[in-house]
Amino acid sequence: MDASHSEAARMLRPDEVTVHLIASGLIMLTQQTQDQPALTLPYPEPLQRGLNRLVLACLRRNRPPPRSVMDLLNWCREPLITWGLDLPDGSVADYERLLDDQIPTATCEAWARSGADIEANLSEETFMHEVITICIESDDPEAYTTFRRMLIERPALTALEFQQALGELDIDALQERLKEAYEPAPRSAAHNGQWATCAICGNLMLRRRRGELICEDEQCRAQGRRTPARLLPLRDGVVWLRRDLRRYIAMPGRAELQLAADLEKLGLQIALWPAFDRYDLRVTFPDKTVWAIDVKDWSNPFLLARSVNNKPFPNDPPWDRAFFVFPDARRAQRPDYVRAFCNALRVHSDRVEACFARDLLRRAKEQIERGSHA
Known part of the structure; x- marks a missing residue:
């Protein structure tokens, strides 16, 4: 743990640090299992550390603790307020939980950032700062606007669409940043040889454990629309905006x-x-x-x-x-x-x-x- 993270941790209550670690670990676990059908060892270190701290917190309060990582995941699907932790007044609403089925919630994302771990939490800010620097050096504010709109309006692209997007950027360095912004779409989200995109935001739709299609964005899920806008075949080589840019840009x-x-x-x-x-x-x-x-x-x-x-x-x-x-x-x-x-x-x-x-x-x-x- 670096000095900045240690200083941030000292500003948090012990149970806040526990929730931060668990939330960070859940997001790492989601990335780790993106293309795997089951959980595999080792689990992310923050998740294990958070579990250990939660067990101790429960034992001190004479409450039954989670017995394993799998049990912890079930806890994460329940309202955080039911965990019996010492968290600041107003920091948790009664509906907030860390997981929706197997998908980290926006609450989970927020708690993951609460520890001010620069490398893990601010990667999108570092990325966008690099983009801004390129546009300033080129004296081209319109290029920045075009680039940012691209990330917002095109979260999922076929290989052909991605090449066309690259062609819309006149600055070579921005083309390289765009390549860094996207990653191959996870095969775990595909079904019958194709991916589906959300009709509201254009993002890839994921599958719950029961197989139903949902959007990663919980606000889209709240609207209840599950009919996809597009079906993208595996052969089209689909790319997906990386997680930090999806959530914070x-x-x-x-x-x-x-x-x-x-x-x-x-x-x-x-x-x-x-x-x-x-x-x-x-x-x-x-x-x-x-x-x-x-x-x-x-x-x-x-x-x-x-x-x-x-x-x-x-x-x-x-x-x-x-x-x-x-x-x-x-x-x-x-x-x-x-x-x-x-x-x-x-x-x-x-x-x-x-x-x-x-x-x-x-x-x-x-x-x-x-x-x-x-």
Whole structure:
């Protein structure tokens, strides 16, 4: 464990470290078993360490502990709040669990990041920083926008489509980064010689243990649509956006693009990822008022606030008001989402607010109305 990780761990309660290790181990296990029909030894080290800590925590509380890794996986399919751990108030909702069948949930992803393990948790930030550096050196902000949209809108591609995507990038170094962004699609997700893609997000659909098709994105699963958009034969050599980019670039990116489109319908000027991604959207009103928007799509507002506390809202390019904006689906999932986020936020400013997308659109309409009467 490096110094930065040790320092982060000291800031967490012992049971938070336990959940972080288990969540990290679950994600590693998912990658490890992607093309294997069964679990194989050795299990990921964080998963085993997390299990050991959980056993000790249960024994100290005179509670029956999980007896094995397989038993732990069953625990992970139950609400985290039932584990009887000492976790901060508001950090766990009663519906949150680490696994949905065999798929790590967004809650699992958030807890995996909570330990601030730079190598494991911030790999997508390192990757995107390299992309930004390439575009800055080429003085080509449009190339960055094109590249990022590609990741968001094309999570699964046939070999031919991937070659065409490479051809859309004029900078050789970006073509190399695009090759790093994708990996061969897992054969475990194929059935009868073909993969299926989600009709909502375009991602590959996975199979539950009972064989039914589901999307990896739990928000897509919540909509209940299981009819695939496309069927891609194995012979087409399908590639899939790698996991960290799917979760932390493509998933929130869909909400970013949708919000940008909705604001443009109001006649507003929108800049996507201004100044090479200082924040997500820069909105300019007819009266020249400027809003800065950072879209956040985490299932757990407490863990999101903890992440945001380490990164104050950028003030360049300049803006008059700034907003953290959450997809409306998070409101249906947890009505107190905004309050829980703000309660855990240490970085406060009367110029920075938090709200759901629908509320932001309402406020944008009010701002347009005020500007027209000024």
